[in-house]
Amino acid sequence: MRELDLMDARAFAGGVPHDYFRELRARPGLHRAYDADGFPFWYLVRHADVVRASRDNDTFRSAPSTMTSVRQDSTGLPLISFLDAPEHTRLRRLAFKGFTPARLAALEKPVARIVRRILDDVAAAGEFDLAEDVALRLPLEVLAELVGVPEAERPQVIEWTRHTVNLGDPDYHHSTPERASAAFVHLMAYFEELVLRRRTDPGDDLFSVLLAAGSEETGRLQAEEIALLATTLMGAGSETTYCSITGGTLALLQHPEQLAALRADRELVPTAVEEIVRWVTPATHFARQVHQDTEIAGQPLAAGERVVLWYSSANRDEAAFTHPERFDVARRPNPHVSFGGGGPHVCIGRGLAALELRLFLAAFLDRLPRLELTEEPVRTATNFMNSYRRMRVRFR
Template identity: 40%
Template sequence: MTRGGRAAQLRQAAGFAATLYGGRVRGLVDVHVRRNEFARLSAVGAGDPYPIYDRIRATGPFVSTPTGHLATANHAVCKQVLRDRRFGVEPEGAPRPAPALDRSVLTRNPPDHTRLRRLIAPALSARRLAEFTGMIERTVDRLLDDVPADGPFDVMPALAGPLPVAVISELLGVSPAAGAALASYGETLGGAAAGFRSLRQARDVMVAASRMVHVFEEVIEQRRADPGDDLISALLAVEGEGDSELRAVELVPLCRMLLIAGFETTVNLLGNTVNALLDHPDQWAAVVADPALAGAAVQESLRFDAPVQRTGRVSFDDTEIAGQPIRRGQWVNVLIGGANRDPEVFRRPDDFDIARPDVFDHLAFSSGIHRCVGRPIAELEGTVALQALAQRMPRLRRAGPARMRAVPLVRGPSSLPVRA
């Protein structure tokens, strides 16, 4: 590299560092000087966000963010914004992100969103889910066979992490080794969903993104030569430039989105469910007595401690919701974790109760046209895993304190030590 090239790199790094650490300083001011509740929520880290949601909800339908946008923890308002076609997941006319960081369906408005979602829907149909049930059951049994019968183990690396990796690998048609590597890269990318925390993290994300693209490109070329009964092969079969086809440039971002979304949601759903049940021994005893209640426990966990705590929508026009003017281009932060504990919708919202009749109003998988397409398979994985734990380890208890992840958008344990 020439001296001029190194100088340009140094200037770029210096500018990035100034932006990164300047933003952190502004965040501290917003929390401790301006006492902005949304800023406090973003800075909560591994702490408990739910008292902050309560204060935000008590303020009114909306609160302002430090950057002049809006946030809401009101269930009715959240649901309205998520379902309203006047809002989207990106501003109209926004440029496409760099291919290495493109999040596909998650950042597409109709008609692209509609087209891409329709292409992947058959892979997650009821018929395909029935086919996956046996594979999920066998995977859970194999993973539980490997944990000590009478010693401590950590639920996260022993069960919650490898299960969705196995499922998404089977779905996409990648080898177990490639699936494990992709999941590792996906975890790195998912950890930066709310922004970079350091220069090192930014570097790690760029490396992970590049390596993930390389692995997917290799798998895609293998499937071009030798198609199989998997999602990548199915997507290659509809590749083209027509109005209902998949563009070649969209294939890797779509696979990456499926991997990251499928992994992040399910691993935290499993961790949060076991964590909540261990905090409520009477609820765990009910599941042990009747493993058919596992599905109800999964739904209550999704409401009580949602794996994805918030999402965002941008207004296409000047409009108004719940008396709040919203200007064109203004973002609304939809605080799913807070909406799921709105006392106007859920009785005793801070109680974990697997028998509650109002649980299905939760927004853990969003709502409207962007409702998570992978919801059925995530719920299936959680239900099968919990049934197996109840049947095989009825005396499951803690072997140490849980450690929560310090990522504001995603909530779940990084470590959950237990004893069977």
Template identity: 35%
Template sequence: MSTPTIDQAARVFVDPRAYADEPRLHAALTQLRAHRPVSRVDQRPYRPFWAITRHADITAIERDNRLWINAPRPLLAPAYADDMQRSLVDSGMGLRTLIHMDDPQHQKMRAVISEWFRPKAMRSLQERIDELAQRYVEKMAQRGPECDFVQEIAVNYPLYVIMSLLGLPESDFPRMLRLTQELFGGDDEEYRRGLTAEEQLPVLLDFFGYFGALTAARRAQPTHDLASTIANATIDGAPLSDVDTASYYVIIATAGHDTTSAAISGGMRALIEHPDQRGRLRAEPTLMPSAVEEIIRWVTPVKEFMRTATADTQVHGVPIAAGESVYLSYVSANRDESVFAEPFVFDVGRDPNRHLAFGHGVHFCVGAALARMEISSFFHALLPRLEAIELAGEPQLASTTFVGGLKHLPIRYRLRP
């Protein structure tokens, strides 16, 4: 593939199809890191922004959450979608999740669920997650010798974990999966419900309708689950609004499984395409913690977040005015040659591994420990039984500008009983 020009390279950020074409994407990001690590992008239907591609610049921005705030533009969206979101928020109906908030409100809202994701809570979940991992490896064995690993295994295992934490009935899991794919898959022809913001709005309204009923039920009769914790939470002595409660459920129920699904399926592909690393990990299971970090770096399910400057400043010597927005390219940061030795080599023993797939600073992913545990448990369960595995067709990546990964991974395999 020919090297893109700088202007061509910068356009990958506003092209959802670029994330489904990894050679093109990484060629562009490599070009930008080397020659224009802070690039202005002005392409309709998006408002202008500055794309940040180097690891050091992204971490510096994320550390300074007073200078760089999430509101009013926490992620890349077309101008009409930004306008609709703001209108909905102003009317009391818009999505207001942790990624939309800044301190002190962000810190207070994050504290609502923090106990569920502390090390002690994670240790108590370990046995249950190990059981679920074994269950889905057994499903592979029963489904073999071929399956679409994404659709039959990878989307369902983490979905089951997070839905169980919330205390939702198993009969509702398919609905949550469909709504999540529609919410995050608005740029993908296979997943999206409609082409415009108006056509996609019913997805959000469906979420709000479902979780509004759940909130009422858990307030009337609390149970020992995460849904009850959210429904009955208070901040400064007042209960959460219906919108804030529903928004909390939406981010937990979607990001809580979709990103982990992407990591597991991308990790499976990496282990298939790098049999030496698969053999190394199988022979040295003590490498699993570093292998999990490498899988997460390699896949980087969350492609970006955005921040807006509260004052005139500079990034990498480039002046950025108050009110202008920056796009934090985690995919680029996780291949930064100045941070990672041989960044395009998949290495299950990579150490150190200072990837930014979970973000950095006060907005570091609250569910990171859970995601790591799920990935580790699954491959711990799978690898000892795996006798052979290969691709049975072409992997397909979702078109996206925000969250995503593989949507199809046909594999052929043999597992021992």
């Protein structure tokens, strides 16, 4: 059987190597692989295995990093995605106060206005970059609204955030690591100052909610913790939506019969959102540390070993999905693992991402049939995010 180095971004240059993942799923046991420095991993490529590792946080830990290399945690800060219980539990319970169904419902009208404004701008331009002008701009403006950044300060905050977004590709936007690091520092300082403002002048925004959240059991979030949550949210939250909009729009253009079905029945929009997220799988993988001896697919795993959860593979697993190779906007059920396979680390912002995608699709449906690519989309040079750095389109 052939071997493909999935740790090499070049393996994803033409898209996610789904044929190879199919081969790996068919092999018995687990596949052994190594990173560029020879560090070993076990690959989890089946849906059931990814779900199990996602939900069993006693055995599979996030610390010290969910990246395939601990060296990729360059901030030195306690990012919530790199933490485990009990600290992760405390932060998550408090942070979730800003993402309740009621909070998301209150965001529906503001998000719809942002979507309409962006689409009006690109429609007037006629030809534009869907990646830069829509897919990145939309989540950045929505997240600034969620956090409560004053209108006059949003352009600067969004500009800083643009430099922290790299989709796993260090050359994305031609930003240097130094520039990205400086932008991160600026964002942290800005959000810490905004926390101080909200202490004396609370509003109806995420910062005010987080400041009010807490109890004797969980304690209260400190200014630095809120600033770090906001900075992480602005970057990571943008990337997931970015990938879904670019990949989802491309899928609809490449499957005109699905686009026609969606236009004919707008009730399919919610299931279409879930199918786009499955089909695209924005984050292709995350890593976990084996905390105690266990076994998966007949393979013993020792404490201290590392596993990679390949969500892109799990979302095309024949054992979990009927005709997984088909893009089907009416797919039910759809147990995708794009926001994590359940458990304590499932994405806290998944409801917000679904809201953005739903409102984007609802507003864009009437314009999509007149949309066409003007050149071949350019993928990001990464094996981490399934994304495009440029997608030039125009309205006919």
